[in-house]
Amino acid sequence: MNQPPAPTSDPPASAGAGPGPEGGNPLAQRDERWQIRVRGLHKTFGPQHVLRGIDLDIERGRTNIIIGGSGQGKSVLMKHLMGLLKPDAGQIWVDGVDVVPFNASDMGKLRRKFGMVFQYAALFDSMNVVENIAFPLIERYKLSRAEIMERVRDLLKRLDLANVDGIEKKIPPELSGGQRKRVGLARALIDRPEILLYDEPTTGLDPVATKNVDEMIRQTADDFGVTSVVISHDMASTFRIGDRISMLHQGKIVVTGTPQEVLASRHPALREFVETSGLVAPENGGAEA
Amino acid sequence: MTTSSSADNPPEVSPVERRARRALEVLGAPFTVILNYFGERAIMLGQALAALFRPPFRLRLFLDQMEFVGVGSLPIISLVGFFSGAVSAQQAITALRIFNQERFVGATVGISLAQELAPVFTGLMITARAGSGMATELGSMRITEQIDALSTFAVDPIQYLVTPRVIATTLIMPIMGMVFNLVGLLGAYLFSIYFEHIDLGQFSEQFTYWTDPKDYIIGATKALVFGLTLSVAACYQGFNVRGGAKEVGLATTRAVVAGSVSILVSDYFLIDAFHILWPYKP
Numbered sequence: 001m002n003q004p005p006a007p008t009s010d011p012p013a014s015a016g017a018g019p020g021p022e023g024g025n026p027l028a029q030r031d032e033r034w035q036i037r038v039r040g041l042h043k044t045f046g047p048q049h050v051l052r053g054i055d056l057d058i059e060r061g062r063t064n065i066i067i068g069g070s071g072q073g074k075s076v077l078m079k080h081l082m083g084l085l086k087p088d089a090g091q092i093w094v095d096g097v098d099v100v101p102f103n104a105s106d107m108g109k110l111r112r113k114f115g116m117v118f119q120y121a122a123l124f125d126s127m128n129v130v131e132n133i134a135f136p137l138i139e140r141y142k143l144s145r146a147e148i149m150e151r152v153r154d155l156l157k158r159l160d161l162a163n164v165d166g167i168e169k170k171i172p173p174e175l176s177g178g179q180r181k182r183v184g185l186a187r188a189l190i191d192r193p194e195i196l197l198y199d200e201p202t203t204g205l206d207p208v209a210t211k212n213v214d215e216m217i218r219q220t221a222d223d224f225g226v227t228s229v230v231i232s233h234d235m236a237s238t239f240r241i242g243d244r245i246s247m248l249h250q251g252k253i254v255v256t257g258t259p260q261e262v263l264a265s266r267h268p269a270l271r272e273f274v275e276t277s278g279l280v281a282p283e284n285g286g287a288e289a
Numbered sequence: 290m291t292t293s294s295s296a297d298n299p300p301e302v303s304p305v306e307r308r309a310r311r312a313l314e315v316l317g318a319p320f321t322v323i324l325n326y327f328g329e330r331a332i333m334l335g336q337a338l339a340a341l342f343r344p345p346f347r348l349r350l351f352l353d354q355m356e357f358v359g360v361g362s363l364p365i366i367s368l369v370g371f372f373s374g375a376v377s378a379q380q381a382i383t384a385l386r387i388f389n390q391e392r393f394v395g396a397t398v399g400i401s402l403a404q405e406l407a408p409v410f411t412g413l414m415i416t417a418r419a420g421s422g423m424a425t426e427l428g429s430m431r432i433t434e435q436i437d438a439l440s441t442f443a444v445d446p447i448q449y450l451v452t453p454r455v456i457a458t459t460l461i462m463p464i465m466g467m468v469f470n471l472v473g474l475l476g477a478y479l480f481s482i483y484f485e486h487i488d489l490g491q492f493s494e495q496f497t498y499w500t501d502p503k504d505y506i507i508g509a510t511k512a513l514v515f516g517l518t519l520s521v522a523a524c525y526q527g528f529n530v531r532g533g534a535k536e537v538g539l540a541t542t543r544a545v546v547a548g549s550v551s552i553l554v555s556d557y558f559l560i561d562a563f564h565i566l567w568p569y570k571p
Binding site: 082084104107109111114116118120122123124125135136139140 | 429444
């Protein structure tokens with residue numbers, strides 16, 4: 001078994017797809033620690049070079065946060081992890097398999113490993129809560145209505161939605177922001193994914209709702225044992241729930257490590273991000289550098 | 290192994306060649322735009338049709354769309370059909386009266402409804418009502434990431450969203466055209482008999498003598514083609530929205546314009562094709 005790389009405040013060295021020291025690619029094996037490993041990922045949209053060689057490791061069973069400013073390519077990176085976008089160059093290894101060359105059918109099977117919670121939940125407006133949550137089961141399996149309802153109700157209970165009056169028959173516009181997020185999470189969890197992706201889950205929520213969503217993410221990771229990947233620019237949330245934090249800046253991962261390691265980093269973009277969020281006092285007393 | 294110097298240093302392009310290439314680019318630009326326009330829609334249509342033969346077969350979604358496009362459009366089709374028939378009769382009687390031949394009103398209205406008015410007006414009405422609805426719905430789904438959400442569940446968004454809409458619209462259009470025909474004839478009949486006092490026997494005799502199944506086959510075929518073009522135009526615009534609410538509005542406008550124009554343009558070519566197939570014999 002490969003020795004997992006030690007956490008570092010520097011970006012991981014680009015391993016590429018070349019042969020390892022023993023003649024095999026060390027990324028092409030299931031690693032007990034790292035579930036997703038991204039190497040040299042590039043993506044261009046027209047003249048815009050959004051991802052400029054991403055190297056990133058996602059730790060199994062932990063809450064991995066990817067932070068970065070608006071327009072830095074966080075959502076683009078997440079869509080690559082899920083296979084919704086194809087990179088121009090680079091590899092994405094999921095459990096030791098490079099998924100970039102996958103065709104639509106293989107990608108369909110791979111996506112069963114993933115659940116995704118969208119920024120604004122992306123619930124289907126034409127369906128009620130139960131139909132939304134049950135959608136992946138109905139699409140993928142031939143289950144009886146009773147089995148589906150049992151799993152839906154179990155999730156509604158575990159996500160504190162069961163006590164909302166008439167929740168099952170409500171349609172998305174009748175739900176509050178927090179309830180929508182929870183229903184979106186329930187839909188992502190219903191097929192018991194191994195990896196949960198959250199796209200800016202606290203955007204547009206008030207501080208109390210933000211704290212509740214943070215707790216929900218933490219609780220979900222603990223209860224379901226999933227690997228969580230959270231895209232965020234909310235630093236308070238990041239340090240509240242993150243086991244491992246990576247910063248995306250100008251199309252590259254510039255800092256990665258535990259919250260303590262990240263806080264100790266001297267990278268100017270990260271310092272600015274942390275200091276303007278008010279988590280730590282500016283080193284120069286707030287004066288311009 | 291030999292190394293090619295041209296690989297390392299690409300050959301210099303002469304100014305004449307550069308100018309020639311630029312001229313070709315400029316001259317070829319309109320063709321590229323046109324090919325791109327039709328190519329993208331043809332690809333979407335191809336994907337939608339290919340998805341039709343691949344499980345899962347989504348009968349419920351297809352029936353939902355039949356209801357939305359067909360049942361939902363019945364009132365407006367009936368209203369427009371009735372008055373179109375009445376107006377056609379009025380115009381025909383005015384023209385025929387010059388020659389003292391008002392009795393032919395049943396025939397002229399019957400043929401023009403069957404071949405032209407019913408398929409074209411039905412297409413325009415369905416574009417305005419259902420085409421705009423499709424573009425808006427798909428556009429909203431795109432900007433709220435519902436289409437991405439479908440992909441995350443390994444559901445093909447083309448198969449789930451586009452195929453039922455295209456197939457349902459294409460199949461329902463001839464039926465709606467027939468409804469337009471019937472209601473239009475009713476309008477023409479009521480106007481001719483009760484307002485213009487045309488003889489009932491002459492009206493129906495001329496209608497049955499001069500119209501034949503060929504007119505209805507032409508009308509139904511046109512309606513089928515119009516259903517295909519308008520639904521592809523609407524789905525393409527909605528499915529490819531990028532941005533926010535403003536872009537959804539623009540996509541809806543483009544869908545209605547593209548759908549209407551495609552109906553009128555394809556109508557011309559279809560008439561030509563039918564004239565070759567069934568030459569007019571007086």
